[in-house]
Amino acid sequence: MYGSRGARAGAVVLGAALLVAGCSSSGGGGKDDKAGAATITQQPSQSDPFWVNPDSNAARQVKAYAKSGKAPDAERIRKIAEQPTGEWIGPENPEQEAQGFTEAADKAGRTALLVLYNVPHRDCGQYSQGGASDGNAYRAWIDAVASGIADRSAMVVLEPDAVLHLVDGCTPGQFQEERYSLLNYAIGKLKSLKSTKVYLDAGNAGWGHPDQIFQPLQRAGIAQADGFAVNVSNFYSTQDSIAYGKQLSARVGGKHFVIDTSRNGNGPYTAGNPNERWCNPPGRALGETPTTKTADPSVDAYLWVKRPGESDGTCKGGPKAGDWWPTYALKLAGG
Numbered sequence: 001m002y003g004s005r006g007a008r009a010g011a012v013v014l015g016a017a018l019l020v021a022g023c024s025s026s027g028g029g030g031k032d033d034k035a036g037a038a039t040i041t042q043q044p045s046q047s048d049p050f051w052v053n054p055d056s057n058a059a060r061q062v063k064a065y066a067k068s069g070k071a072p073d074a075e076r077i078r079k080i081a082e083q084p085t086g087e088w089i090g091p092e093n094p095e096q097e098a099q100g101f102t103e104a105a106d107k108a109g110r111t112a113l114l115v116l117y118n119v120p121h122r123d124c125g126q127y128s129q130g131g132a133s134d135g136n137a138y139r140a141w142i143d144a145v146a147s148g149i150a151d152r153s154a155m156v157v158l159e160p161d162a163v164l165h166l167v168d169g170c171t172p173g174q175f176q177e178e179r180y181s182l183l184n185y186a187i188g189k190l191k192s193l194k195s196t197k198v199y200l201d202a203g204n205a206g207w208g209h210p211d212q213i214f215q216p217l218q219r220a221g222i223a224q225a226d227g228f229a230v231n232v233s234n235f236y237s238t239q240d241s242i243a244y245g246k247q248l249s250a251r252v253g254g255k256h257f258v259i260d261t262s263r264n265g266n267g268p269y270t271a272g273n274p275n276e277r278w279c280n281p282p283g284r285a286l287g288e289t290p291t292t293k294t295a296d297p298s299v300d301a302y303l304w305v306k307r308p309g310e311s312d313g314t315c316k317g318g319p320k321a322g323d324w325w326p327t328y329a330l331k332l333a334g335g
Contacts, residue, residue: 040081042108047291050084050113050155050303051105057324058085058309076333077309077326084290085262085307086115086157088322091132094118094141098148111153113290115305116145119162119182124170127279127313127321135178142186151194157258157305158186158225160201160232163216167208184221191224199258199300202228205236205244206268214251226300227256233306234260235268235284242296249298259294261287262304263332279315280325286332308332 040054040062053059058081065074087101098114105112118141122131132138165171166179183200190198200222203213222228228248231241238261245257269281288302309329311318318325 040078042110043082043084043290045109047293048084048289049111049292050290050301051101051108051110052082052084053087053101053104056081056085057307058329061309061324061326061329073330076330079286079333080308080329083304084110084113086113086303086305088115088117088307089145091118091130091141095144095148098145098154099150100148102149102152102154105154106152111155112149113155113157113303113305114145114149115157115160116142116186117160119159119179121171121175121179123161124165127315135182138182139185142189146189146193146196149190149193149196153195154193155197155258155301155303156190156199157229157232157303158190158198158200159183160229160305162201163213163220164201164203164207166216166220167213180216180219184224187221187224191226197226198224199227199229200225201232202230202245202248202257204231204234205240206234210244210248210251214248217248217252222252222255225255227258228252229258229260229303229305231260231264233262233312234278235264235266235281237264237267238288238295238302240267242299246296246298254298256298256300258301258303258305259299260305261290261302262306262308263287276315279312280318280328282316282331284332 040052040059042052058077061077062074062081065077089097101114102112118132118138120131120134120138123129132141162179162183166176171179187198187200190196200217200220202217217228230245238259241259249255249257263284264287265285266283269277269284286308290303292301294302309324309332311321311323311325313321
């Protein structure tokens with residue numbers, strides 16, 4: 001077992017707010033109207049080209065705190081709400097969700113950051129178990145996501161843990177060949193789109209060694225992808241993640257990579273059950289904010305793939321994986 005899993009539920013809310021990217025709150029403009037204090041804006045596109053969802057869980061929490069007069073709490077959560085985070089596409093309406101997010105991002109002149117996490121036998125029956133019912137259902141889901149993205153700009157982080165669980169034996173042997181085939185299919189389909197970049201998940205600095213995963217990544221189709229993603233939903237430092245990524249890059253043709261820095265400000269948690277240090281660890285903090293201006297030319301971006309403040313699972317008092325947990329969000333943002 002290793003600390004790679006995290007909250008990856010694709011629960012999203014599609015509504016009018018998503019289709020008017022970058023819009024501010026619709027307050028009445030009166031003197032006592034607090035909507036203006038809760039306005040969520042986009043980051044400068046030259047350093048951070050990714051779309052900020054003005055209707056995210058964090059954005060809603062900012063508005064709720066502002067409305068109830070909790071200004072200090074609102075400002076702490078704003079640290080999360082005003083950064084672009086991954087939109088985890090759900091299993092039920094993939095085309096509509098992908099279309100809604102990419103249209104909203106396009107309207108704001110930004111790139112949508114999407115996370116696809118629906119491979120069959122996902123998470124080996126643990127907190128984020130689930131996924132498509134079979135290979136045909138998964139291919140149809142990928143097709144629907146691709147239709148929703150169309151020609152609009154998107155960066156896709158593909159299937160957290162899917163390759164790692166092939167390496168560590170968590171995925172039963174009878175499903176492994178199919179998984180390789182499905183990942184190849186997903187990468188090929190998404191790369192056929194005009195303006196979509198694809199980064200296949202490749203674990204983190206604490207799970208093992210690049211020699212264990214580079215051949216599985218090759219079998220999964222990394223050559224077709226733009227690169228790979230490291231530290232998704234995890235806590236390893238940016239420095240350690242760069243070192244791990246560069247070692248792995250050298251084994252897969254010099255592919256670039258992206259790093260999830262959403263919660264790595266204090267590094268990994270080292271106490272408690274080693275098998276669950278990844279799950280809602282205390283004392284963590286937000287990491288470097290999303291940007292394409294990174295410390296190494298091999299790193300295409302720092303991203304907040306995991307949405308800070310959403311639970312890793314029902315551990316350490318947390319709600320189910322992917323549910324918003326304001327208490328934990330406040331602690332992340334207060335460090």
